[in-house]
Amino acid sequence: MAMATGFGSDVFVANALVAMYGGFGFMDDARRVFDEAGSERNAVSWNGLMSAYVKNDQCGDAIQVFGEMVWSGIQPTEFGFSCVVNACTGSRNIDAGRQVHAMVVRMGYEKDVFTANALVDMYVKMGRVDIASVIFEKMPDSDVVSWNALISGCVLNGHDHRAIELLLQMKSSGLVPNVFMLSSILKACAGAGAFDLGRKSTGVGLVDMYAKNHFLDDAMKVFDWMSHRDLILWNALISGCSHGGRHDEAFSIFYGLRKEGLDVNRTTLAAVLKSTASLEAASATRQVHALAEKIGFIFDAHVVNGLIDSYWKCSCLSDAIRVFEECSSGDIIAVTSMITALSQCDHGMWNEVAKVRKLMKDSNIKKEPAMSWVEVKDKVHTFIVGDKSHPMTKEIYSKLDELGDLMSKAGYIPNVDVDLHDLDRSEKELLLSHHSERLAVAFALLSTPPGAPIRVKKNLRICRDCHMAFKFISNIVSREIIIRDINRFHHFRDGTCSCGDYW
Numbered sequence: 024m025a026m027a028t029g030f031g032s033d034v035f036v037a038n039a040l041v042a043m044y045g046g047f048g049f050m051d052d053a054r055r056v057f058d059e060a061g062s063e064r065n066a067v068s069w070n071g072l073m074s075a076y077v078k079n080d081q082c083g084d085a086i087q088v089f090g091e092m093v094w095s096g097i098q099p100t101e102f103g104f105s106c107v108v109n110a111c112t113g114s115r116n117i118d119a120g121r122q123v124h125a126m127v128v129r130m131g132y133e134k135d136v137f138t139a140n141a142l143v144d145m146y147v148k149m150g151r152v153d154i155a156s157v158i159f160e161k162m163p164d165s166d167v168v169s170w171n172a173l174i175s176g177c178v179l180n181g182h183d184h185r186a187i188e189l190l191l192q193m194k195s196s197g198l199v200p201n202v203f204m205l206s207s208i209l210k211a212c213a214g215a216g217a218f219d220l221g222r223k224s225t226g227v228g229l230v231d232m233y234a235k236n237h238f239l240d241d242a243m244k245v246f247d248w249m250s251h252r253d254l255i256l257w258n259a260l261i262s263g264c265s266h267g268g269r270h271d272e273a274f275s276i277f278y279g280l281r282k283e284g285l286d287v288n289r290t291t292l293a294a295v296l297k298s299t300a301s302l303e304a305a306s307a308t309r310q311v312h313a314l315a316e317k318i319g320f321i322f323d324a325h326v327v328n329g330l331i332d333s334y335w336k337c338s339c340l341s342d343a344i345r346v347f348e349e350c351s352s353g354d355i356i357a358v359t360s361m362i363t364a365l366s367q368c369d370h371g372m373w374n375e376v377a378k379v380r381k382l383m384k385d386s387n388i389k390k391e392p393a394m395s396w397v398e399v400k401d402k403v404h405t406f407i408v409g410d411k412s413h414p415m416t417k418e419i420y421s422k423l424d425e426l427g428d429l430m431s432k433a434g435y436i437p438n439v440d441v442d443l444h445d446l447d448r449s450e451k452e453l454l455l456s457h458h459s460e461r462l463a464v465a466f467a468l469l470s471t472p473p474g475a476p477i478r479v480k481k482n483l484r485i486c487r488d489c490h491m492a493f494k495f496i497s498n499i500v501s502r503e504i505i506i507r508d509i510n511r512f513h514h515f516r517d518g519t520c521s522c523g524d525y526w
Contacts, residue, residue: 034063045075082113108141147176234263262294270298296329305337395459406462422465438488476503
């Protein structure tokens with residue numbers, strides 16, 4: 024239809040068609056649309072075709088497309104590199120992998136976490152744990168995925184003792200083993216005879232898994248079952264309670280940790296500050312603030328951002344400003360928290376917002392664009408604010424208009440008292456109604472069976488207006504809507520949210 028009506032040459036439509044055909048496994052059609060786009064193709068087009076080939080286990084074709092892209096003069100992006108490295112892994116083409124690795128280093132992408140993780144995974148699966156270890160050591164911000172790739176690779180290649188060493192290093196860094204690591208950890212501990220460590224690590228992984236999936240009662244049962252409880256185990260449970268909205272229990276566990284005499288770390292402080300913010304507990308926030316100063320974590324970015332967020336939600340804006348000015352390094356999360364605090368207080372402190380924005384500009388800090396993801400029929404769909412690249416754009420916006428009318432009749436009034444003071448009210452309302460999470464929910468309503476729960480993930484904090492809107496929508500459509508933003512899970516059901524409107 025798009026080709027017949029003349030829209031096939033539009034690069035956005037072409038990219039969407041490539042993704043759609045690839046998702047259904049129609050790679051001949053995906054390639055045809057890609058070729059017909061001709062000179063309009065951009066890096067997103069090439070990445071989309073490569074990704075489609077990899078997902079359909081045609082890794083050799085993905086590598087060939089990468090070569091065509093480089094030959095045509097298009098510079099690879101981080102996503103493109105990680106995609107072609109995965110293709111090299113899938114086809115077990117170590118020679119192509121080494122060539123891509125050399126290009127990654129030459130173009131300065133070796134410290135990108137996604138590219139580096141893909142390289143680590145490739146080398147361990149090719150039996151080159153030594154090269155994977157070097158790449159891992161050079162990563163400035165290794166995450167759980169990085170550790171999992173290397174630890175699993177060591178186990179795969181029979182290096183059980185090395186896997187144990189890495190597990191201990193990971194735990195000392197404050198990261199919690201996730202459920203995907205459990206099998207590798209158990210194999211390594213069995214091979215090395217470290218049975219007690221295996222039991223402890225498995226317990227931590229189970230607590231983390233249950234807590235992050237909102238099964239907090241099960242997480243607590245595993246916690247109670249563990250005879251040895253180290254800081255990582257306590258942190259996993261505190262974080263789970265905090266993210267799950269059980270803030271009183273998070274406090275209780277935190278105080279239990281203190282009574283045990285264990286030293287807290289930044290993970291502990293950041294987790295408990297989420298609860299002080301949600302409960303608007305100013306006194307508790309000040310206690311955590313004093314503890315952070317006492318033990319030397321007052322300049323840690325995670326703690327500083329938690330304090331800023333908690334203070335302004337407790338209506339202690341002067342304390343939030345003081346922490347920002349005295350302790351913050353001016354990172355994007357702190358700046359965003361401060362702008363949110365200033366813009367959402369009574370009458371909006373726009374002069375102060377302007378000062379923070381100037382600091383942001385002078386420091387060359389770029390705000391991360393808001394994005395939301397929803398999985399439907401084993402495919403992940405991504406949306407940004409005002410997104411019109413999806414194949415079902417017309418239906419999605421029509422659904423939003425329909426919901427908007429129903430919400431208005433139910434008493435919904437858009438909250439335009441946000442950081443949009445230079446727009447008139449109608450412009451504010453239109454922009455708010457097209458936030459990425461609303462597009463994702465509208466698409467899910469169109470694409471899933473009636474009554475089925477909707478699960479959306481967002482990379483930033485959900486705004487107050489969208490939060491209010493989803494309460495109305497959940498009641499109107501009689502569905503549970505679960506939004507996982509950067510702070511916590513929000514379970515909207517029958518017009519209410521599990522967070523109690525504190526997040």
